[in-house]
Amino acid sequence: MSTDDLIGHVERLRAAPLDRWPTRDRILYEAGRLMAAKGYHGASTRDISTAVGIRQPSLFSHFPSKRDMLVELMRYEMSVPTDKARQIAAESAPAADRLLRYMQWDFDWYARMPLDLRGIKEELLDEPGLERFKGELAAWKRAIERIVRDGIHAGEFHDASPAVVSTMMSSISWEIVRTSGLGRSRSASSTLRLGAAEFILRGLLVDRG
């Protein structure tokens, strides 16, 4: 599935109640929830199947292995935002515009994500078969830091460290993953969403509007 297909699929899931989701997506939902609570290794395939309401071996007619559930969640967590960051970084609008627009898209993507991505951690990229996501993570970072560097070069931004900015941004996305999502309270994360983008821009802009 392409990035646009994944985005469209998420829209459809958001529009339907959980018990109307295809089994495959319900498996992904419960796998995400349990990996968030117990970690990837701590969430057993029996836990997942019980939550879905099927028997453990039935999982393997939807996914060839537990790892493939993780790979699918990783696409939502990482591949889609990386694609979006690359796309916005390549535009020619002022850096402040691009950075704000990306942050809004990013924070919104995670805040409205119907799957639970809290268990999808960077260390899992060391698991065999997940190495390819390391390249995507690096590409995301490169895209964001390119926007910051553009802004510094154009005199819009202070001479801040691009790495500090990308770090703070991904930390905030992660915090949004942690505090929002289906079934969790969104109020804390909505304060964060608005406050953080403003805070980051305030720290960067030479001319504070």
Added chain:
Amino acid sequence: MSTDDLIGHVERLRAAPLDRWPTRDRILYEAGRLMAAKGYHGASTRDISTAVGIRQPSLFSHFPSKRDMLVELMRYEMSVPTDKARQIAAESAPAADRLLRYMQWDFDWYARMPLDLRGIKEELLDEPGLERFKGELAAWKRAIERIVRDGIHAGEFHDASPAVVSTMMSSISWEIVRTSGLGRSRSASSTLRLGAAEFILRGLLVDRG
């Protein structure tokens, strides 16, 4: 062990080569490293004992259970900084002073930590027997946000969201845990350490010095 004892113990570990550490600390070191790489559940007691160079059952003459290794690591990760934050928050110096001083201490604590704390995640607080650390996490947050609120009230700081500030700060600490420590490169984290404290203060201060 009290907070001061833990701080002193860390100083001593830092001063000695790993192979001169007491077995108990070498176990903690390898447990931390492996939990960072594979998660708490993914790091088996056999993995840990092999890394230490002893047999698996020998671990249990140093720790009553695997969970107790986690509890000990949690003390370094959480109890010590919470104590320090509470202490600095209670002082009467200007908020900007206190905030900067705490950030310097905090970022330095994690940057020079000889144990690997990357596997010590907030979700683990839901494990049975670890609930008490939830209170410490809340106390840390309360202490930081009290400093920010003091600063806003005194007119030193903009009317920012205290929750956004504490979130950004803990995200940065976490990033330092991820990028520094024994055997990892410290250069990225030293940029972050200096840049982030400056960035946060710049975003807060009414009068940008």
Added chain:
DNA sequence: CCTACCGATCGGTAGG
């Protein structure tokens, strides 16, 4: 999507 089942590995104990 089910029942029946596999070999491997888990955390931990007994006893020295």
Added chain:
DNA sequence: CCTACCGATCGGTAGG
């Protein structure tokens, strides 16, 4: 700190 070993649980397969 060791050897020997425990019952429980793991991810996954066979065959319908």
